[in-house]
Every structure is written in C-alpha cells, then in structure tokens.
Amino acid sequence: MVRRGTNFDRVGDFNDAVVLDAIRRSEQLSRVELAEATGLSGQAISNIARRLLDAGLVREAGRLRGAGLGKPRTLLELEPTGRYAAGVHLDPSVVTVVLLDLTGGVVARRPVDQGADDPGVLIDGIAKTIEDVIAESGAPRDRVTGVGIAAPGPIDVERGVVVDPPNLSTWHLVPLRDELRERTGLPVVLDKDVTAAASAERWAGQGGSFLFFYLGTGVGAGLVVEDELVRGSSSNVGEIGHVIVDPEGPLCYCGRRGCVGESSQPRYLVQQAVETGVLAPGIDLDDRSAVDAAFARLCELAVDGPARAIVAALATRIAKVVEDIANLLDLERVVFGGPHWEQLAPVFGDAVRDALTDRFLVRAVHPFEVAGTALGAEVGAIGAASLVLDQTFSPNPSLVGER
Amino acid sequence: MVRRGTNFDRVGDFNDAVVLDAIRRSEQLSRVELAEATGLSGQAISNIARRLLDAGLVREAGRLRGAGLGKPRTLLELEPTGRYAAGVHLDPSVVTVVLLDLTGGVVARRPVDQGADDPGVLIDGIAKTIEDVIAESGAPRDRVTGVGIAAPGPIDVERGVVVDPPNLSTWHLVPLRDELRERTGLPVVLDKDVTAAASAERWAGQGGSFLFFYLGTGVGAGLVVEDELVRGSSSNVGEIGHVIVDPEGPLCYCGRRGCVGESSQPRYLVQQAVETGVLAPGIDLDDRSAVDAAFARLCELAVDGPARAIVAALATRIAKVVEDIANLLDLERVVFGGPHWEQLAPVFGDAVRDALTDRFLVRAVHPFEVAGTALGAEVGAIGAASLVLDQTFSPNPSLVGER
Numbered sequence: 001m002v003r004r005g006t007n008f009d010r011v012g013d014f015n016d017a018v019v020l021d022a023i024r025r026s027e028q029l030s031r032v033e034l035a036e037a038t039g040l041s042g043q044a045i046s047n048i049a050r051r052l053l054d055a056g057l058v059r060e061a062g063r064l065r066g067a068g069l070g071k072p073r074t075l076l077e078l079e080p081t082g083r084y085a086a087g088v089h090l091d092p093s094v095v096t097v098v099l100l101d102l103t104g105g106v107v108a109r110r111p112v113d114q115g116a117d118d119p120g121v122l123i124d125g126i127a128k129t130i131e132d133v134i135a136e137s138g139a140p141r142d143r144v145t146g147v148g149i150a151a152p153g154p155i156d157v158e159r160g161v162v163v164d165p166p167n168l169s170t171w172h173l174v175p176l177r178d179e180l181r182e183r184t185g186l187p188v189v190l191d192k193d194v195t196a197a198a199s200a201e202r203w204a205g206q207g208g209s210f211l212f213f214y215l216g217t218g219v220g221a222g223l224v225v226e227d228e229l230v231r232g233s234s235s236n237v238g239e240i241g242h243v244i245v246d247p248e249g250p251l252c253y254c255g256r257r258g259c260v261g262e263s264s265q266p267r268y269l270v271q272q273a274v275e276t277g278v279l280a281p282g283i284d285l286d287d288r289s290a291v292d293a294a295f296a297r298l299c300e301l302a303v304d305g306p307a308r309a310i311v312a313a314l315a316t317r318i319a320k321v322v323e324d325i326a327n328l329l330d331l332e333r334v335v336f337g338g339p340h341w342e343q344l345a346p347v348f349g350d351a352v353r354d355a356l357t358d359r360f361l362v363r364a365v366h367p368f369e370v371a372g373t374a375l376g377a378e379v380g381a382i383g384a385a386s387l388v389l390d391q392t393f394s395p396n397p398s399l400v401g402e403r
Numbered sequence: 404m405v406r407r408g409t410n411f412d413r414v415g416d417f418n419d420a421v422v423l424d425a426i427r428r429s430e431q432l433s434r435v436e437l438a439e440a441t442g443l444s445g446q447a448i449s450n451i452a453r454r455l456l457d458a459g460l461v462r463e464a465g466r467l468r469g470a471g472l473g474k475p476r477t478l479l480e481l482e483p484t485g486r487y488a489a490g491v492h493l494d495p496s497v498v499t500v501v502l503l504d505l506t507g508g509v510v511a512r513r514p515v516d517q518g519a520d521d522p523g524v525l526i527d528g529i530a531k532t533i534e535d536v537i538a539e540s541g542a543p544r545d546r547v548t549g550v551g552i553a554a555p556g557p558i559d560v561e562r563g564v565v566v567d568p569p570n571l572s573t574w575h576l577v578p579l580r581d582e583l584r585e586r587t588g589l590p591v592v593l594d595k596d597v598t599a600a601a602s603a604e605r606w607a608g609q610g611g612s613f614l615f616f617y618l619g620t621g622v623g624a625g626l627v628v629e630d631e632l633v634r635g636s637s638s639n640v641g642e643i644g645h646v647i648v649d650p651e652g653p654l655c656y657c658g659r660r661g662c663v664g665e666s667s668q669p670r671y672l673v674q675q676a677v678e679t680g681v682l683a684p685g686i687d688l689d690d691r692s693a694v695d696a697a698f699a700r701l702c703e704l705a706v707d708g709p710a711r712a713i714v715a716a717l718a719t720r721i722a723k724v725v726e727d728i729a730n731l732l733d734l735e736r737v738v739f740g741g742p743h744w745e746q747l748a749p750v751f752g753d754a755v756r757d758a759l760t761d762r763f764l765v766r767a768v769h770p771f772e773v774a775g776t777a778l779g780a781e782v783g784a785i786g787a788a789s790l791v792l793d794q795t796f797s798p799n800p801s802l803v804g805e806r
Contacts, residue, residue, distance in 0.1 A: 154765050163767050209636035221731060225635060230628055232733020233612035236765040239730040244723070247650055320647070327642040328624060328728060330635020362557045362639040364566050 015040060019048045020057060023076055024103070028061055030073035049076060057082040057102065078103050084139045086130050086147045086186070087385025088112075089193065089378070090176075092168050092217045093339065095122065097129040098378055099137050099144070100385040104203045108133040109378060117170045120179075127183035146187040146391070148384035149176060150196030152218065157235040160190050166218065166253075189387050191231075194238040196383030198222025199229055200375055201335050203386040210333040211325055212373075213318070214238075214380075215340040219261050222383075225329055243324070245317035260321050266295035266340070269310055273298050278306045299343040308347055315344075315351030322352065323359045326368055337373030338380075345372055418443060422451045423460060426479055427506070431464055433476035452479060460485040460505065481506050487542045489533050489550045489589070490788025491515075492596065492781070493579075495571050495620045496742065498525065500532040501781055502540050502547070503788040507606045511536040512781060520573045523582075530586035549590040549794070551787035552579060553599030555621065560638040563593050569621065569656075592790055594634075597641040599786030601625030602632055603778055604738050606789040612734045615776075616725060617641075617783075619741040622664050625786075628732055646727070648720040663724050669698035669743070672713055676701050681709045702746040711750055718747075718754030725755065726762045729771055740776030741783075748775055 015038075022037045023029050029037065035045045052058040059079040063072040080101040089096045095112040110133050112125045134141055152165040160177025162168075181188045191199075198212040202224050212222035221238040223230040231237050241261025242254055249258030250268050262268065270291055273279040278301060283294045301307035322334045336349070353370045360368040373379050418441075425440045426432050432440065438448045455461040462482040466475040483504040492499045498515040513536050515528045537544055555568040563580025565571075584591045594602075601615040605627050615625035624641040626633040634640050644664025645657055652661030653671050665671065673694055676682040681704060686697045704710035725737045739752070756773045763771040776782050 154768050156768055223732075225633055230633075230732065232628060233735045234733055234765060234768045236733040236768060237731070239733070239764045240727070242730065242762075242764070243727050324643070324646050324727075325731060327645065328640070328731075329626075329633065330637055330639040330642070332636045359645075361642045361645070362637060365557050365559055365637045365639060 016048050028075040028077045030075055084144045085385040085388035087381040088126055088149045089380030090151045096381040097133050098381040099133045108137040119171055119174045123179045130184055146388040148387040149190045150193040150380040150384040153192050153236045191387055193380050194220040194222035197379045198224050199386045200379045200383030208332045211331055213334055213336050214338040216338040219264050243321050245320055267291050270294040272310050302347045311347045312351045315348045316355045319352045319355035327361045333369040335371045335373055419451050431478040431480045433478055487547045488788040488791035490784040491529055491552045492783030493554045499784040500536050501784040502536045511540040522574055522577045526582045533587055549791040551790040552593045553596040553783040553787035556595050556639045594790055596783050597623040597625035600782045601627050602789045603782045603786030613736040614728055614734055616737055616739045617741040618743040622667050646724050648723055670694050673697040675713050705750045714750040715754045718751045719758045722755045722758035730764045736772040738774045738776055
C-alpha cells in the first residue's frame with residue numbers, strides 16, 4: 001500500500017476533525033487550549049472554530065477566567081443536537097436500535113419486533129424502528145448522519161453482507177447494508193458486533209489497549225490496541241469461540257470438545273447444575289426460555305450458594321482465554337459485557353481476577369485490569385452508532401491527502 | 404490521546420518520507436508516477452525529488468520511454484549506499500549483528516563472541532562487532548543512522564531495558580539501549596525479537612495481516628495487522644509460550660502442563676523420540692549440544708522416516724495456536740521462522756497446512772496461507788535494523804504536526 005501525501009489545500013478537513021475530536025475528548029476547551037493540544041496555530045484554530053460553530057457541531061459554553069492576567073477565554077463544547085447516529089445490534093436473541101446524539105449519549109432506544117425468521121421481514125422491522133426512534137427523540141431527520149449495524153460474523157464488509165452467522169440459520173449472504181440503505185435513505189455502515197462493542201467502550205473513555213469480551217449467544221472478542229480499533233484483514237476480528245479450554249468438555253458443532261463458546265452456553269451450565277444436584281432435574285434443555293429461566297436461577301444460586309463452583313469454573317475457563325489474548329497482544333484491560341454479563345458479574349468478575357493474578361506475563365512492566373461494561377446490554381447498538389460518529393467526525397490519518 | 408493537527412509549514416518531512424517510501428516499494432518510479440501514486444502535485448514532487456537526490460537518498464536510474472508522445476521519464480530509485488542501519492539479534496543461543504543498506508539488503512554480518520554470561524562483557528562484544536561489520540562493509544560511518552536491537556521480552560522500551568528474559572538468567576533490568584548508545588555513539592532502538600522479525604518480513608514484502616511464528620529457544624509471535632506492526636501497550640506483544648496445547652504434555656516452569664513453548668523444545672521432542680524408540684537411549688537431556696545434535700537427527704528421521712509422527716504432532720499443536728490467533732485477528736497468513744524452522748520445515752509446513760484446513764473460520768471470505776521465512780536465521784537481526792530504517796525513513800502519520 002502506497003501512502004498518499006498531503007497537498008496543502010487538502011488538509012482542512014483533517015484539521016477540522018482533529019479539533020472536533022479534541023473538544024470531544026476534553027468536553028470543554030478554549031481556543032488557546034485547543035492550539036496547545038493540537039499544535040495548530042491560533043489563527044488556524046479561530047478559522048476552524050468558526051466553521052464548526054457555523055455547522056452547528058460545537059457551541060460556546062461560558063467563559064473561563066484564568067489565573068493570569070489574560071482576558072477570559074470562551075470555552076467550546078460539542079453541540080449534542082448537531083448530529084445524530086442510529087445504531088442497530090443484530091443479536092440472534094434480541095435486535096436493538098438506539099439513537100445517539102453527537103456526544104455519544106443515547107437519546108432513544110427500542111427493541112425490534114421479531115415475529116419471523118425471514119431476513120426481509122426483520123430488515124423491514126429494523127427500518128421502521130429506526131424511524132420510530134428518530135421520531136421519539138425529536139431529532140430533525142436531516143441531522144441523522146447514518147446507521148451503524150453490529151452483526152455477528154462472518155461478514156463481508158465490501159459487499160455489506162452477513163455471510164452465514166452460526167446462530168442465525170436463515171441468514172445466508174443477506175445484503176443487509178444495501179437493503180437498509182434502500183429502506184432508510186441513510187448511509188449505512190456494517191461491522192462486527194464485537195468491534196462495535198469495543199468502539200462503544202472507546203467512546204465511553206476506555207483507552208490504550210484492551211479486549212472487549214462478549215458473553216452472549218456466542219462469545220467473541222473486540223479489540224482496541226494502542227487506541228485504535230483492530231479489524232483484521234476483512235473486519236472479521238474476534239472469532240474466539242473455538243479456543244479449547246476443557247478437552248473433556250461438551251462436544252462442539254465443530255467436532256472438537258471443550259470449545260469456550262460451547263462450554264459458556266447457559267444450556268451447558270444448566271446441564272452441569274442439574275447433574276450436580278444444584279438445580280432440580282426435569283428442565284427441557286431444548287426449550288430456550290426454560291433454559292434462560294434456569295440459568296437466571298443458577299446465577300442467583302452462585303452468589304454465596306451451591307452454584308458458585310459452576311460459575312467459578314466458567315470464569316477459570318474464560319480467564320485462560322483472556323490470559324492468552326492479553327499476553328499475545330500486551331493488553332492493559334479486559335472489559336466484559338453482553339447479555340449474560342450482568343447475571344454472571346457478582347461471582348464471575350472476582351473469579352476471573354483471581355485466575356489471572358500472576359498469569360499476565362508482562363506484569364513486571366504494567367498491570368492488567370478486569371472490568372465490566374458500564375454501557376449495559378445496549379453496548380452493541382451504542383457501538384454500532386459510534387462507528388457512524390467515528391466515520392463522520394474522527395480525524396483519520398488515512399484522510400490526509402485523500403480528499 | 405489528543406491527536407495533533409497539521410500546520411502547513413510542518414508537512415515537508417512527512418511528504419519527503421511518503422515519496423521515499425513510494426520509491427522503495429516500487430523499486431523504480433518516475434516523477435509523474437510518483438505524483439500519481441502519492442496524490443502530490445508535480446511541483447511538490449520535483450522539489451522533494453531534488454531534496455532526496457541532494458541528500459544522497461535516491462539516484463536517477465535511466466529513462467523510461469513511454470508508449471505515448473511525451474518526453475522520456477527519468478526513473479528514481481533508492482541509493483543503496485545513502486544510509487545504513489545496524490541490527491542486533493539477542494538470542495540466548497546466538498547473538499548476530501548485520502548491517503543493512505538503504506534498500507534493506509544485508510551488506511555485512513557477524514556473530515558476536517559469547518565468552519561470558521556477564522551482560523557488560525556481551526554488550527562490549529556487540530559494540531565491537533558493530534564496528535567490525537561497518538568496517539567490513541566499507542560503509543562510511545557517518546551514513547550509519549542507528550542500531551536496532553531485537554531482544555527477548557519482557558522489555559521496558561521507555562527505559563530501554565531488558566527486564567528479565569526467561570532464558571537469560573543473568574540478565575535482569577539490563578539497560579541495553581543506553582549502554583550500547585554510549586559505546587557506539589549511535590542512536591539505538593530496542594524492540595522485541597518477534598516484532599523485529601515481523602518488521603523484517605514486512606520490509607521483504609509481506610503485507611496485509613500476518614503472524615510471524617518464531618521457533619527457537621522459545622516460541623513467540625510477531626504481528627502485522629492491516630499493514631502495521633502491532634506492539635501492544637508496552638511493546639511486549641507476542642508472548643504465546645504458555646498457551647496450553649496438550650494438557651497431558653510436559654510440565655512447564657509456570658506450573659502447568661502442555662504449554663506450547665515447553666512442548667516445542669528440542670529437549671522434549673528428543674525425549675519423545677527416545678521413549679518411542681526412534682532415537683537410541685543414553686542422550687543426556689541436560690547437555691545442550693547433545694540435545695541439539697539429537698534434534699538434528701530427529702528432524703532428518705522425520706522426512707519419510709520414523710520420527711515423522713513426532714514432528715507432525717508438534718505441527719498439530721502449533722497449528723492450534725496459529726488457528727486461534729488467525730481467528731482472533733482475522734489474519735491472512737502465518738510466516739514461520741527462527742533457528743528451528745529450517746530443520747523442521749520439510750515435514751512441519753505441510754502438517755500445519757493440513758491441520759489448518761477447514762479450521763480458519765473466515766475462510767468463506769478469504770483464504771489463510773502457511774509460509775516460511777525467506778530471510779533465514781538472520782530474520783531477527785535484519786528486522787532489528789529494519790526498525791531503524793522504519794524510524795528514519797517511513798512516513799508515519801504521527802509525525803504530521805509533531806516536527
């Protein structure tokens with residue numbers, strides 16, 4: 001890949017984005033502080049600030065009287081209503097739509113009615129729900145800059161297609177991006193669910209190098225390394241479901257035993273609880289809602305109760321995967337999230353922390369932290385929308401000279 | 404991290420590097436082709452080309468007469484003698500020094516005499532060997548821009564220190580970078596051995612997203628994702644030695660069984676060969692040179708011989724690690740290298756390929772390739788020197804506005 005150079009007349013957009021991003025990260029900054037933070041001249045900052053104010057992307061937020069003798073400085077901050085982005089999380093068990101304002105705050109949210117397995121019907125429902133959340137929020141529709149979709153892999157980003165997700169049996173080569181663009185008239189960006197979740201955490205302030213560990217219908221890993229999202233060669237990063245954590249564990253559809261995805265399923269944990277007498281027998285393991293209810297009970301019984309060993313063993317299995325990824329990529333942190341996280345957290349978090357102590361190989365240089373998401377079950381949808389905000393407003397070195 | 408913007412008067416260095424890098428990647432380019440490739444104006448290219456010619460970094464390489472009616476175009480190419488970089492690979496079993504010219508070609512190479520375990524004595528030897536390779540090459544010393552060191556981790560790059568490498572028992576917090584800078588008077592950059600090796604492959608033309616798998620005294624992984632070296636939060640990327648590939652395998656010093664590092668050691672493979680009757684008993688497993696000789700014999704016996712199963716089983720264990728990393732990071736390729744690679748390659752390469760078939764989860768989107776290094780045993784030292792060339796000459800977006 002030959003990098004493209006910078007012709008001077010092309011740098012404007014890049015610098016506008018640099019300044020906007022600096023304001024976002026600091027919440028409020030004066031023009032003088034912006035010049036210091038970005039290395040741009042005071043004159044350049046004045047011009048850029050004027051453009052951003054005119055575009056309705058930033059607003060003035062009072063004055064700061066410094067300790068010195070200078071005149072008071074006007075602070076700039078993002079104008080939340082300046083732009084909006086919609087986010088869709090396509091999870092096999094629940095499809096969620098959110099609308100974010102320019103600061104990344106959720107201004108509306110709705111689940112999508114899932115009557116049918118037919119992808120076309122579901123896409124209709126997503127398009128309708130997007131209109132519903134825009135209407136509910138009161139956002140002027142022309143300030144909605146696009147839609148982000150967080151989908152299970154594998155995906156084909158060039159064609160905007162969901163290839164063949166393991167837990168969505170009727171989805172094969174569905175051209176989700178174009179279908180949704182057609183129905184909404186908005187630009188649509190498709191990315192993996194775990195990448196979206198990692199992006200959400202990054203927008204929420206998680207920096208450096210970290211792993212987002214998704215605990216849901218499957219397990220998956222989103223990655224931010226050195227402050228950047230890692231997507232891999234085709235945006236299909238994060239397929240960790242077939243790492244073997246227990247060679248005597250349950251048989252996986254891939255033909256091997258003890259894959260972390262299979263042995264993290266509520267179905268398997270409920271089965272273990274029944275076999276060890278923690279739950280009463282008679283639960284139909286093929287009945288999804290029966291398994292979900294039993295799993296919820298199991299998680300309750302794990303807090304100082306008899307199911308603790310089952311959840312702790314799960315934590316140990318997953319901790320090994322986290323350990324291996326942390327050592328491979330020299331990470332600083334794991335952030336857990338996904339539909340199963342909140343139920344598991346009371347026991348799971350500490351057990352993972354215990355299992356990782358002394359196992360991070362670079363601990364002589366820096367520590368490794370275990371955290372849970374602060375974004376709740378919407379992290380995927382929020383992340384999908386944050387990818388739109390990223391594309392629209394973040395400075396991207398690859399833009400230098402390309403516009 | 405707040406990104407810094409671009410003041411127009413600061414872009415020169417960045418664009419010079421963009422043009423130099425474009426010439427390097429294409430070997431020869433005319434000014435018109437450079438303008439097309441970089442997006443810079445013809446006038447900007449003319450000025451930059453003049454500066455690069457004056458600095459002795461590029462030279463004119465004949466004329467290209469095009470198919471059209473225009474005047475013949477002068478081709479520009481790198482001037483190999485324009486700059487040099489030294490590279491040091493600090494492997495526990497052999498320390499190698501190479502000198503690269505500006506094109507990345509090796510112009511001189513020497514092993515370092517290793518009489519003593521004392522780090523100070525070894526650093527003296529490295530400094531002397533660097534002077535020896537410069538003298539041997541005939542390179543003017545003032546064109547040697549720096550020294551790169553590839554060291555086993557963990558390293559502390561901020562302090563330039565080798566922290567506590569597992570296979571170098573007398574090395575604890577050795578300030579290698581500063582000691583070597585003091586002895587040579589040259590800028591010194593320290594990085595991990597596996598990162599250096601991945602950098603060498605990148606300079607040799609491997610692009611996209613790949614894993615360099617190092618087979619030596621330990622195992623390790625160097626990573627290039629989306630054309631960029633991945634270093635992690637503290638440059639300690641690639642610690643894969645304690646991924647468990649055989650829960651009934653040999654006991655590792657970490658207290659667990661079947662870590663890939665331990666079960667890839669010649670000592671363990673030789674032991675397996677003796678136990679299965681492939682090698683005659685009586686080999687002293689604590690005698691390093693006896694083990695090395697027996698390992699060489701074992702590798703010979705693996706080519707259509709009775710040791711084939713032992714090497715194939717090793718390949719299967721390592722293939723699982725490669726599979727998991729490829730799926731995690733959505734990679735396109737693994738490149739094997741390191742001191743043990745050449746001996747193992749005849750059996751190992753195919754066995755890894757077989758074990759990975761159908762295991763790469765994104766294969767519906769793109770294939771995954773298995774390759775061996777073309778750079779031989781010097782890949783670490785070459786890579787260390789390439790890091791200097793990278794720092795000196797490659798366009799780095801982070802330089803925009805920082806100089």
